[in-house]
Amino acid sequence: MVRTAVVCGAGGFIGSHLVKRLKRQGYWVRGVDLKTPEFDPTAADEFRRLDLRDPDQCIEALRTPRGIPNEVYQLAADMGGMGFIHSAECEIMHNNVLVNVHMTHAAARLGVPRYFYSSSVCVYRDMATGEPEMTESGAYPAQPDNEYGWEKLYSERIALAYARRYGMQVRIARFQNCYGPEGTWQGGREKAPAAICRKVARAADGGEVEVWGDGSAIRSYTFVDDMVDGIFRLTQSDLEGPVNIGNPEYVTVDELVTAAAEIAGKRIRIRHVDGPVGVQSRNFSNRRIESLGWRAQWPLRRGLAATYPWIASQVAMMQRESVMP
Structure with missing residues (x-):
């Protein structure tokens, strides 16, 4: 019997990649979002544009032609990079809590x-450089x-x-920074690896x-294929409670720039300017997800080597379009 899944947030970066993974696993998949994937047609069997802040639309999302789905993956969120997180606190708190309250209740x-x-x-506090790894219980x-962290912590408790x-x-994953091809790379919602690749x-x-x-x-930055693999393994498992998913390879922001520049084959100078930085350091234990046989397969340089050419092609295409008559 074919298993069925609904992926909420299927128009986003991780969600669209998750849909592809589920299809490879043989699932019938409905994707749900306010928007379709930006860079690639959805792989979902069916895609519905719905506003999951509305409780009635949450119910509509879950009533599929195949009946109530075997699995629901709730990734829908109003989110972005550090600049967006610091400038859109009210939108994040309002929109995401509504989505999670109504979707969890409906499911x-x-x-x-x-x-x-x-x-x-x-959800975690700021950490000092070199501090021992923090386990999931360290959130309390x-x-x-x-405020994005506070909203996520509250929504965990709802679930x-x-x-x-x-x-x-219920299975809960605490994501570290995720990056890869077909992700947002400009406009203020992009994560640091995409922003740095664009600048380089x-x-x-x-x-x-x-x-x-x-x-x-x-x-630490986790390549999207590793993240999706962790999501799938965790959801199929009996592992209860929050679980960290991340690549245990830590670099400074300057080192991230240096790595992107080396992949690009460019000599790049760094100019430090004022702006939202967030926490100074993060260092998390991945022992719980690793207990399921998961390991990050994409070191940072390998992941950047796959991501930078894609973003560079997007930049080049935009530059060509800007000079067209």
């Missing part, structure tokens, strides 16, 4: 057996660095409360790029 009431929720490592006592009440199997692609050999802060903030 539980309709009897969805298995429900995946995409959280974020933004709660002290997220931004777990409904799991206790209705017996729905636009810069001349010997030119410079701007970096917010002093460039010393430490992050």
Whole structure:
């Protein structure tokens, strides 16, 4: 019997890649979002444009031609890079809480057996450089660095409360920064790897790029194929409670720029400017997801080598279009 899934947020970066993975696994998939994927036609069997802030549209999303789905993957969110997170606090809190309250409620009431929720490592506090790895329990006592983190932490608790009440199997992943081809690369919602690749692609050999802060903030970046593999493994597992998914390779923002420049074959100078930086450091344990046999297969340089040419081609296409008569 063919398994069925609804992917909420299927028009977004990770969601659109997840749809492809589920199709490869033999699923019948309905994608749901306010928008279709920006760079590639959806692989979903059916795609519905719905506003999941509306409780009635959440119910509509889950009533498919195949009946109530075996699995729901809730990735729909109003989100973006650090600039957007700091400038759109009200939109993030309002829109995302509505989506998660209504979608979790609809899934539980309709009897969805298995429900995946995409959280974020933004639920954690700021960490000092070199601090020991933080496990999932380190989110409490709660002290997220931004409102996006507070919203994610609250939405985790919503999902777990409904799991206790209705017996729905809930799986929660806390994502680290995700990147790869076909992701947002301009406009303010892009993540750091895409923003850096765009800046390097636009810069001349010997030119410079701007970096917010002093460039010393430490992050880990997870390639989209690894993230999707972690999502799928976790959802099929019996692993309850929040689970970190990330690549245990940490670099400073300046090192990220250097890596992108080397892949581009350019000499690039870095100019540090004021801007939202977020936490100074993050260092998380991946032992729970690794207990399922998952390991990050894409080191940063390999992932950037796959991502930079795609973003450079997008930059070149936009530049050509801007000079066309």
